[in-house]
Amino acid sequence: MNSELKRVAILGGGNMGIALAKGMVASGKYAPAAITLTRRNLQALESLEKEGYQITSDNARAVEEADIIILSMLPQQLDFVLDTVADKIDVQRHLVISIVTGVMVSDIIERVGKMGLQVIRAMPNTAIAIRESMTCIAGNKASQENLSLVKEIFEAVGDTVEIEEELMTSATALCACGIAFFLRSIRAATQGGTEIGFHAADALRMAAQTAKGAASLLLHFQSHPESEIDKVTSPKGCTIAGLNEMEHNGFSSALIKGIRTSSQKAEQLYHKEK
Numbered sequence: 001m002n003s004e005l006k007r008v009a010i011l012g013g014g015n016m017g018i019a020l021a022k023g024m025v026a027s028g029k030y031a032p033a034a035i036t037l038t039r040r041n042l043q044a045l046e047s048l049e050k051e052g053y054q055i056t057s058d059n060a061r062a063v064e065e066a067d068i069i070i071l072s073m074l075p076q077q078l079d080f081v082l083d084t085v086a087d088k089i090d091v092q093r094h095l096v097i098s099i100v101t102g103v104m105v106s107d108i109i110e111r112v113g114k115m116g117l118q119v120i121r122a123m124p125n126t127a128i129a130i131r132e133s134m135t136c137i138a139g140n141k142a143s144q145e146n147l148s149l150v151k152e153i154f155e156a157v158g159d160t161v162e163i164e165e166e167l168m169t170s171a172t173a174l175c176a177c178g179i180a181f182f183l184r185s186i187r188a189a190t191q192g193g194t195e196i197g198f199h200a201a202d203a204l205r206m207a208a209q210t211a212k213g214a215a216s217l218l219l220h221f222q223s224h225p226e227s228e229i230d231k232v233t234s235p236k237g238c239t240i241a242g243l244n245e246m247e248h249n250g251f252s253s254a255l256i257k258g259i260r261t262s263s264q265k266a267e268q269l270y271h272k273e274k
Helices: 015-026 044-052 059-064 075-088 105-112 126-130 143-155 167-195 201-221 225-230 238-248 250-266
Strands: 008-011 035-038 055-058 067-070 095-096 118-123 133-138 158-162
Touching: 008 015, 008 059, 008 105, 015 035, 015 044, 015 067, 015 126, 035 059, 044 055, 059 075, 067 075, 075 105, 095 105, 095 143, 105 118, 118 143, 118 167, 118 225, 126 133, 126 167, 133 143, 143 158, 167 201, 167 250, 201 225
Parallel strands: 008 035, 008 067, 035 055, 067 095, 095 118, 133 158
Antiparallel strands: 118 133
């Protein structure tokens, strides 16, 4: 079925769900009227309704009317939602996409109680709001047609990479939590800039654009960070002096440990209810 003809239910109309819906529409492959967002407090979705999106607090009805179901809620809310919609899920018709942290495909199929259900996991990040997300996708048990459809959806809001499902919690730490890690490094650079004489607003703009430029160099040239670092370091220069001072104080080590800790925590977020 052509993606333009599919109806989508996004269960969980929070920031991520809303951003995804807008990205899908911006891609030109989905109309607002083909997307239903659910939320207990519909007042938060009223502006979307005015833009032509469907909104409801009835998850079961949204699923019944959809072809694609996107699970976009906190891990601790998942079991209740699945129990509510299980009877409405049709294995032959529905594709389920889960962006719920720490939940395996097998957990969803087991909870719904319908073997053969096509479930694909995706882990975007908050840059989805500006269509710059890095989204990791795992669906080794899904059909190639459905996997291609999911890639198409998330390529509308950034870049995608297909990984093995056992790496999804690691992807959460590196790509989803990673947004916060890189933002914190920009904040630190801003504070450093203020200390050496710039106004805070100017320092933030300079640090953010410099970080954007550094990332763009790697993506554009497909190069390694060290090769780009070598281009701005000279013998006895100020760049290498600053880098060495940061490393002496544990810069790289702290970042690596933080990513590892977030990955371990992500594995513990979902607890199956009896």
